[in-house]
Amino acid sequence: MQIYLSKNSKKLKMLKLTKILNFFILPVSFYLVHVFLDMVFDIYAKFPNFANVMHFSGGIILAFTFFPLLNYMNKEGFLKLNRLMKFVFVISLILSVAVFWEFYEFAMDYFFNVNWQPSLADTMGDLFLGMIGGIITGLIFFRKK
Numbered sequence: 304m305q306i307y308l309s310k311n312s313k314k315l316k317m318l319k320l321t322k323i324l325n326f327f328i329l330p331v332s333f334y335l336v337h338v339f340l341d342m343v344f345d346i347y348a349k350f351p352n353f354a355n356v357m358h359f360s361g362g363i364i365l366a367f368t369f370f371p372l373l374n375y376m377n378k379e380g381f382l383k384l385n386r387l388m389k390f391v392f393v394i395s396l397i398l399s400v401a402v403f404w405e406f407y408e409f410a411m412d413y414f415f416n417v418n419w420q421p422s423l424a425d426t427m428g429d430l431f432l433g434m435i436g437g438i439i440t441g442l443i444f445f446r447k448k
């Protein structure tokens with residue numbers, strides 16, 4: 304399956320949907336591991352600080368997803384970003400995903416009373432850890448050409 308995106312040159316530029324979806328194998332696998340550890344081993348009840356590790360790791364995983372995806376999109380001519388703008392864009396994407404994740408946790412608390420967000424400090428800490436994980440990994444990508 305192919306998506307037609309722009310007519311920047313004589314021939315039509317295309318990005319393959321399957322190629323784009325392959326970039327998301329890592330974060331989806333990470334999410335499935337998270338669900339497995341929670342459902343089977345009740346890992347968060349046994350190790351309360353494990354959530355911090357998961358949020359930090361989530362930022363890292365998203366950076367490892369979005370940087371190669373943007374590199375692919377640059378290579379295909381869909382968008383042109385310099386290194387600094389790519390870094391800012393990726394951190395923005397990571398923070399957006401982190402915010403939506405916290406919305407998800409809030410909804411689970413609200414509808415199912417699972418107590419995933421015991422306090423505002425927990426939510427802010429989760430967002431901070433995801434951001435820091437993404438920034439550290441992003442700086443590694445930023446330094447590499």
